[in-house]
Amino acid sequence: MFESLTEKLTGALRSLRGTGALTEANMADALKEVRAALLSADVHFTVARDFIARVQAACVGQAVLKSVSPGQQVVKIINDELVKLLGEGTTELAAKRPLKVLMVGLHGSGKTTSTAKLGKLLKKKGARPFVVGCDIYRPAAIDQLEILAKQEELGFYSDRVTKDVPALGTTGLATALAQNADVILFDTAGRLQIDTDLIEEVKKLKAAVTPDEIILVADGALGQEAVNVAKAFHDALGLTGLILTKLDGDTRGGAALSIKSVTGVPIKFIGVGEKTADFEPFYPERLASRILGMGDVVSLVERAQENIDQAEAEKMAEKLRKADFNLEDFLAQMQQVKKMGSMQSIMGMMPGMSGVQLPGDAEKQMKRTEAIIQSMTIQERRKPSLLNGNRRMRIANGAGVKVLEVNQLIKQFEQMQKLMKMMKGGNQQKMMRQMEQMKRRGGMPGF
Structure with a gap:
């Protein structure tokens, strides 16, 4: 994950780490390389430009601590700005119970798998998750969700006959509550592209089940297109969070660095593999540390x-x-x-x-x-x-x-x-x- 970006950023900052004194010249050269590294990672142009401007402003007139070199302090400033870019503050789901979560996204983004992965993660934390299959157009999606639910011992409901998605969601919700579930995850249908029918159907399901969280599952490997998809869904539904999938196969990482800044919606989870265990809560400060080549010891110990x-x-x-x-x-x-x-x-x-x-x-x-x-x-x-x-x-x-x-x-x-x-x-x-x-x-x- 982010190997290419890490390599380029650490290369750009290597010359600064041992610098005894910062000058306008060596700062300009290093930040030019940082900007090039961000753009090559498919970070949105305006996001990269604003990021460099903030780093430059923070470095100008910065009081240098005696305990660190000026170069090290610049690396710290860049780390702090990366954390802001990825999204400061809490990335956790709402604490209320029962919690209703609407999972939306395009076809092929990993939505059904992510629904089961999220259910597994919440179960490990003591919740009683229940998944509802609301994709009436792709029977395989319901079969897949049922198999995963059985595998992870999650509650499950769907109806392979009905064509009324809001009614299916309402019945699924009632079934879940009757079984004392305290987190209900609704897996919805996707399309190959955003269209009016998809949005209208999800809007009707939203009105029927009144979700507390609306999570978009976006394919991180899409780069800028993932950002555009997130913006379109947010404008239509009012997203509360994002799950970025397939980050194990994407070495650029532009979507993760751009999506929070462009949409204002926090990334809450990331998918880093195909197995149900390959799913993590998103911590901006930990990912920033990984991107700058400083590792993530806390996540390693937790794992x-x-x-x-x-x-x-x-x-x-x-x-x-x-x-x-x-x-x-x-x-x-x-x-x-x-x-x-x-x-x-x-x-x-x-x-x-x-x-x-x-x-x-x-x-x-x-x-x-x-x-x-x-x-x-x-x-x-x-x-x-x-x-x-x-x-x-x-x-x-x-x-x-x-x-x-x-x-x-x-x-x-x-x-x-x-x-x-x-x-x-x-x-x-x-x-x-x-x-x-x-x-x-x-x-x-x-x-």
């Missing part, structure tokens, strides 16, 4: 707390401390990390690592490593010394890989075991030499 079993983590830490770590433990550790999302998304939350691109086959390599270990017996995982030539051939066939890959994994794992024993014994110099050797030979197992 770890949600997905990694604490008791299992402590047990693993003890095994590492005792240098008693086998391939079965390694597989369990990989599977825990996978719950947190893709390796690239995790890297993006680490300070200084957001611009670092993993090799294109990194995720595939992890899957191959997992397949190799899963093709072993429990006994083989716990005692890799049992793996003779015949066993390795069987494992390679079972995992669908070459024997060479099995050999490489076992060799790398043996090196890692030696490293852990050195850590336990406190032999720092030997440990550093071993790490350098592992780095030259292809790194840790699985990567």
